[in-house]
Amino acid sequence: MTPSPILRGLHRSAVTAALLLAGQILAGQARADAPTPTAKDTTKDDARPAAPETKPAPPPGAPAQVRVVTAALAPVSAEVVLTGDIQAKFSSNIAFRVSGKIQERLVEVGEHVTADQVLARLEPQEQQVNVDTAQAALASAEALLTQAKVSFERQQSLMRSGYTTRTAYDQAEQTLRTTQASVESAKAALGNAREQFSYTELKTGVAGMITARNAEAGQVVQSGQTVFTLAQDGPRDAVFIVSETLLAEPPEGKTIDIILLSDPRIRTTGTVREISPAVDPSSGGVRVKIGLSKVPPEMSLGSTVAGLGRFRARQAVSLPWSALFRWQDRPAVWVLDPGSGTVAPKTVTIDRYAGSAIVLSDGIEPGERVVTAGIQLLRPGQTVAVVGEDGR
Secondary structure, three states: OOOOHHHHHHHHHHHHHHHHHHHHHHHHHHHHHOOOOOHHHHHHHHOOOOOOOOOOOOOOOOOEEEEEEEOOEEEEOOEEEEEEEEEEOOEEEEEOOOOEEEEEEOOOOOOEEOOOOEEEEEOOHHHHHHHHHHHHHHHHHHHHHHHHHHHHHHHHHHHHHOOOOHHHHHHHHHHHHHHHHHHHHHHHHHHHHHHHHHOOEEEOOOOEEEEEEOOOOOOEEOOOOEEEEEEEOOOEEEEEEEOHHHHHOOEOOOEEEEEEOOOOOOEEEEEEEEEEEEEOOOOOOEEEEEEEOOOOOOOOOOOEEEEEEEEOOEEEEEEEHHHOEEEOOEEEEEEEOOOOOEEEEEEOEEEEEEOOEEEEEEOOOOOOEEEEEOOOOOOOOOEEEEEEEOOO
């Protein structure tokens, strides 16, 4: 049986309505399951930092900005600090007066000795033989003198009685005088032999400190050969190796400040006592000795000290160290041309460094304008803009 058209239309409308209802339900569930943005998430998005703003780059043709200073002559006083050491004013080379073999050595380097202290001894056999020989010669001469005296007294008695001749009397008197001279000569020889024997003991004769040893026990030494070096007690010198250029002009004052490096509180003064006439080949400098006016006990021999010397002020061009750079393997500065506003490198000769400044001896004339800041990116002939001038 075939359904009527009316029933078929009703059936289609019901199916369509059911499909629409199911779609709405599914859409509502989807919206319910989807996460909704919270206030916290919204705040996090709002708190994100903004992208940094970039400054516009200067145009390629803009001049470099620099600071300059106008070179001028100014009085510059030099203070030179050098290091040296404390040495004895008088130093002696101690040696034996006779030749021989060293029997024993009694002192060490660095030991303080007195004037009559024995430092070393030689084997005294040879000198002892000389003493014994001289003593025997003296004894023989004294025996002859005794015999000559007896003979002369006998001749003198006979001469008074007239029982002898004048010739015999004169001969006895001559013999007596000859033997007397022989005794005196023997005594002198004995004294010389004893003195030579005393030379087998090495003594300094002055108090001081042993600074060097050049011989050991068992060594054969000649007379006059240095065995010890002695720094005598008494005045002290501060010795420095000075560049010969500093000696072209004398210091401003006569006194030099001497400071103990291990304790700068220990200070004294001194004056130039001696300047070596020749350059020291090992250091290339000149040895200068400063005689200390007063020697603190802390400034012992060998102590390292600093000497501070001040020289007379003179006129020179001084520039800040920031103006210095290297050009063609030489120190140089940038000089500004006031007419064209461009810069050019100019080599200079540095006299010395004085703290944060450099003292020039050549290269810059008074009145020239020198770049002191902004020299890193400059090139010859570059146009610059002066944004400031030092000293104003």
